[in-house]
Amino acid sequence: MKMKRNGPVMVIALLLVLLAAYQMMQNGQNARAAAHNSSELIRGKPAPAFTLKGLDGKTYQVGGEGEREKPLIVNFWASWCGPCHEEAPDLKRMYDKYAKQFDLYGVNVTKGDRLEDVKGFIQKYNISFPVLLDQEGKTAEKFRILFVPTSFLIDKHGNLRDVIHVLPPDMLEKKIQMLING
Structure with a gap:
């Protein structure tokens, strides 16, 4: 029983x-x-390769075989993101100051943004570096973007050197100088 x-x-x-x-x-x-x-996202190893169209109509390729002329910062952002608005003037100043020594691509996570808002953001901050449109979100997936802004510092050999978020202007400049001199 x-x-x-x-x-x-x-x-x-x-x-x-x-x-x-x-x-x-x-x-x-x-x-x-x-x-x-x-x-795909290990410091010192190659950054993920991607190809995106820019607001300027050009196609931009990042990663893959071969060296770059200059190191690169890939900054993921969105027009609705408060910290992105905070960071934009500092990125612009740094790009204007060091444009001959590094490239900066702003990758808009367009899948979650509106093109009119993207253009308004660019105009508001007088952004002069290329802005690329991640319309399907595949590039953000490759870089495992959890929140914006997130920036990836890539040396001229295509290797990931650092991942940063909004920094005070002096710390941002130090990171950029280290990337340039790296």
């Missing part, structure tokens, strides 16, 4: 053990996949 009452409990316990084992296997596979994908 006792065995009949414990039977359902044993079946449930067995199912829970099997479910736990299955979840552990899935987590292991997910961790391996994440480790494989994260190799």
